Amino acid sequence: MKSKALSEPASFDEFKRRLTSSWLPAYCHDHGRQYAEAGFRSDSIDIAEIDGIDCLDAINKGTVFDVGGGRYRAAMSTATEPLFWEGSRSEVPRPITLWREPVITFAAVGRLARDFSWPKHLLGTQPSGWAFDLAAHSPHDPSRYRILGEVKKSAFEFWRLASELQQLALTPRTVKVSENTRKKWLAIAELKPRIVWLVGPARLELVLEVTYGSGDEVSLNEGNASLLHWNAASRSS
Known part of the structure; x- marks a missing residue:
């Protein structure tokens, strides 16, 4: 029999319930932290509902999973990420807030598996060099x-x-351009992905198809979401 968490459809209310009843305690009571749950700022749950729902779905389906103490990863991740951010040590209890970027990151990784049929074992976060937040690895x-x-x-x-x-x-x-953007550009030239996927809040996204010329020539062409699909990857060389 499936667990209740796996059988119920994801909702934003369920995201908030799991956040405070399960994920926050796991984070706070980790042996390396030992924070008071009372320090959590509930007003930090300032995210688009669809991002929370997609994040919850990714965790429910095991695309992203807790390896202990609120440290999450996907199968091909090079590092773990928490869902929370810590404030000043001088404040008691220490302030804890929801960290928006990992919520959107986990949501996006989950969508690659759920909406674009990617095998979970080829998905990860914090790919080589850490210039980007998530990755889908070549099936070949x-x-x-x-x-x-x-x-x-x-x-x-x-x-x-x-x-x-x-x-x-x-x-x-x-x-x-900013140093951060320049770092990503250099990573594109080095790692040579076929697709760069920019993801913002509330499923804001831009799909860029990358082509490579002679030397260090790189071209970016705006594409549609079909380029994200597993079928497109499995057919290409």
Whole structure:
């Protein structure tokens, strides 16, 4: 028989219930932390409902899982991530808030498995070099990346990154961009994903198909969500 958590459809109310009744205690009472649950700021649950629902679904289905003490990973992750952020040690109880980026990251990884049919064993977070937040590995060679995904917690940050990456594709040597964006551009050139997937709050997304020319030439072309599908990856070389 399936557990209640697995059999019930995900909802935002259930996300909030699990957050405070299960995930927060696991995080706070980890032997390396020992924080008071009373320090949690409930007003930090300031996320799009669909992101919470997708995050819960990813955890329910085991695409993302807790390896102990509120430390989450997917099958191909290179590091674990918590769902919470800690405030100043000088405050008692120590403030704890929901960390928006991992919620959206787990939601996106879960969507790759649920909506785009990716096998869970090829999905991960914090891919090589940590310039990006999530990845889908090539079915033909799991040491390579089919999709590199980057999460931004706000629409402003999302569109700024999208604009700067597209500027770099046109004039990579002269355009001025943030150090963070430049790091991602270098990672694209090094890791050579076929798809770069930008993800923001409330399923805001941009799919960029990457092509490579001679030398360090990289082109980005806006595509549609079908490029994220497992079928597209399994058919390509």
